[in-house]
Amino acid sequence: MSPILYAATGAVLVGIGVFGLLARTHLLRRILAFNVIGSGIFLAFGGLGSRGPGSGVDPVPQAIVITGIVVALAATALAVTLVTRLFEETGAVTLPGEHPAEGPDAS
Amino acid sequence: MLPDLLAVGVPWAVASIVLPLAVALAAIALGPHARHLVLPGALLGAVIALAAAAQVLAHGAWHHAVGGWLPPLGIRLRLDGLAASFLVATAVVACGVAGFSRRLFEPSARRETRAGFAFWPLFFVMWAGLNAVFLGADLFNLYVALELLTLTAVAMVALDGKAETLAAAIRYLLFALLGSLAYLLGVALLYARYGALDLGLLRAAAVPDAITLAAGAIMTAGLMAKTAIFPLHGWLPPAHAGAPTPASAMLSALVVKASFYLIARLWFDVLPAAATVETSQLFGALGAGAIVFGSLLALRQEQLKLVIAYSTVAQLGYLFLMFPLTGSAAAPQPWAAAAWTGGMFHALAHAPAKAAMFLAAGLMIKACGDGRLAPLAGIGRDLPIACFAFGLAAVSLMGLPPSGGFTAKYLLLTAALASGQWWWALAILAGGLLAAAYLFRVLNRFLIAPAEAAPRVAVARRDQAIALALAGVSILLGLASLVPYQLLQIGRPAAAVGGLS
């Protein structure tokens, strides 16, 4: 039962992350939301991989998730650097044409 | 000697991944000294790609279990006719871009420059990533290969460091990452359902149940975002037009094709049983929408590179027409193989044509110091070779004979008429006319006499010749279409003949 519980939690996390991506315009918040989606998918992958009777977990999803975590970090590093450079060049923390939903302080 | 080298035991496919990676690592380590490696590396890469294609022609499709572990445990590489033809197309464009960029990113006064350092590792890793996508036969490995492309492509877009390109790169990254994550979610679902990641094993096991369909849909949606198919195309024009010229060429000619290639592999090789008439028609509708909207938007652009970028949006639409045109098992049609071949041929022919167009455009913009169309009036007198290259590439994009674009559109059109789906034939014809409209609008500007003689910066003839050579390849693909046609048929998926589902 438990592995499926974690897989379902992963599915919920994907939903939460996608919401963050759609509802938030601050770019760092979007990057954060991406990481929530990613780890939700990983958790679903791992949870689904440990279903069933018998002990132990499927090592293939585990290895895949470790690879995925590292790839996500690489993408996050590039994204974060792009956002800080955009801020340094233009003072913007959102994409042009998108109104910051975070209020006037974050405009 | 030659037959020996083409023997099945020589892993040309592996070399096509290892070599660019090795050059990229050397470029990181050596910095400014790496420029001596660039041209030999690119030419060797082209030789390897041609050898791989010759190997497929001589001996048929080739499979390799990496590490000696067969799927489902290990990862398989698959070199068939389709993969080999994409390897060659990539190598041709990459060689052109490498030759074009060598002087562009030359270190100044033997001191390493930022763009000069970053471009070559990004370029060669991008090349390796493309080859890895074309050769991959494992869903998760393909995810890692796709991320190689995402990171290199985004970094290349931002290479100029200007504020607008930073914003374009971020928009691109957001779309591409969301696409990758959607793809990964589908991979997780398929693994949970079937316990395998290998395309062949999945194909044998797949049944059209809810979870398989959902996984296929999520993966396709993600890959479509990365392919920038209408209506998910918003990120492409600013990114492709804002990137430095060599990067524009690589991105528009090749990178967007990689995710399309995976959509085609997914449906024709893995899940043909899950396709329905409705999904095929939906794909076709998106393609037709891309052709019409992309062309209309291209017609309204005032920046040269934006015209070319919107033309990419439009041309990508043709690729998706191949899904409805292959028909289905329920309604078999004799020209299904023509539709599949035509779609793939279009992807191949578009690559050198679009690369040539971006390189020529980059030279014109450099000569004129302005990216808008108006100041380019009369540039044909100053840069005749670049203009001729642009014109030849335009011939292929419009689908006029004897270009590769013509062959592709002829095959698609024949399939549309033979299967009685005249509405797709209309889209193809309209697309050709619209392409003629937006390209002649630009060409006309090149050739009119300018009001006053504008000062032009000199550009090297060699660079113009590279653009011309690439445009020539796209024409040659139409004149000598037999060999690529034969190559594409080797290891062709059954669904390309029998139709989807």
Add this chain to the structure above:
Amino acid sequence: MTAALVFDLSLCLLIAAVALAAVLADDLFTAIVLFIVYGLLAAIAWVRLDAIDVALAEAAIGAGLTGLLLVGAAARLGGRGAPPAAGRTPWRLLGKAAPAALCVAAAAALVVLVLALPDDAPGLRPLVAETIAASGVTNPVTAVLLNFRGYDTLLETIVLAVALVGVWSLTPDRDWGSVPGARQHARPDGVLATFGRLLPALGLLVAAHLLWAGADAPGGAFQAGTVLAAVWLVVVMAGVLPAPATADTRVRLLLVAGPAAFLGFGAVGAAGGVFLGHPAGAAKATILAIETALTLSIAATLGLLVLGVPRRPA
């Protein structure tokens, strides 16, 4: 309901709640702190799934380094992203209600799909167990990462290297060749400096242990590399060691050593007929050799990724 199930259920609810709070938090810094907490909770979830290797990676990389990147960026952005001063307008609520409904529906559909899957997974657990004797190591995750699916790992190390090239490529032209990271103000006799001098010995020990243990127990190159990177970052922040200039050839060589060794190993195998094939009987030696080289390169790459764009004169 067993105690374990109660624990799992509470943990899952807590994870979802903290994730939602991180997404909804008004203050950017709060959101990032919540995200780090979320990552640590997710690591506990991986422990519950008996995936210790993943738990280590999630805690160190998913929560730790990702959190560090976000905190660093938020600091650079200064106060941008502060809580809203104005009240909520109906328009904004409506603008969020639509995506919220969409996401609830999507998440619900996904949960239904996940629950609809048959109870016994058709995974590769038995096959890995059968084959592991030939892999050279006894930790199944290391066997998959370095042997069965070593090709993934090779490409992954290239992803890391190219991400660093991408980050460096965003340097303002005037700063090219300089030193990355912010200027540190640690006093040479301060507490942090003492910590920075004492930590390396312990950190090296832990990293070496993780690397060595990875063959038979949870651990491996990525976990060890992350520990080394973290130790190195503390040492740099403490002012014990200077941050390296990005143009330094030794730094460049360190970055590519691991991927190059892996790639060279693969190419030698390809020449012998099997790309990335381990020699029969010597797989443990080749795996450990590759992992050692990878650990050093991963540590250098991760550390430099966190330090970011070069901004200070060498």
Add this chain to the structure above:
Amino acid sequence: MILDIATLVLASAGVVFFIAGTLGLLRFPDVYARLHALTKADNLGLGLIALGLVLQAGNVWQALKIVLVWLLAIFAAATVSQLIARSALVQRSSSPAARDS
């Protein structure tokens, strides 16, 4: 059995200290008082939990590892709280309107 009970008692006591420390973090008025609550309570809490776990260790190595983890955590916590206190001090002296409330 006796060991298990001892572990349970020690770990529970540790949890109580954690809760107390967290309450202090949330309730106390300024940075210094919060730090005071947090470090005192958490270090003791972690120590008690570590002690409880040592009793469950299968061999000396495992016990040593737990002690090492505890030492590292204390060490890091001490350094970090010193840094936080310092930066709070610097901020207060630079801006008369205390921002750390």
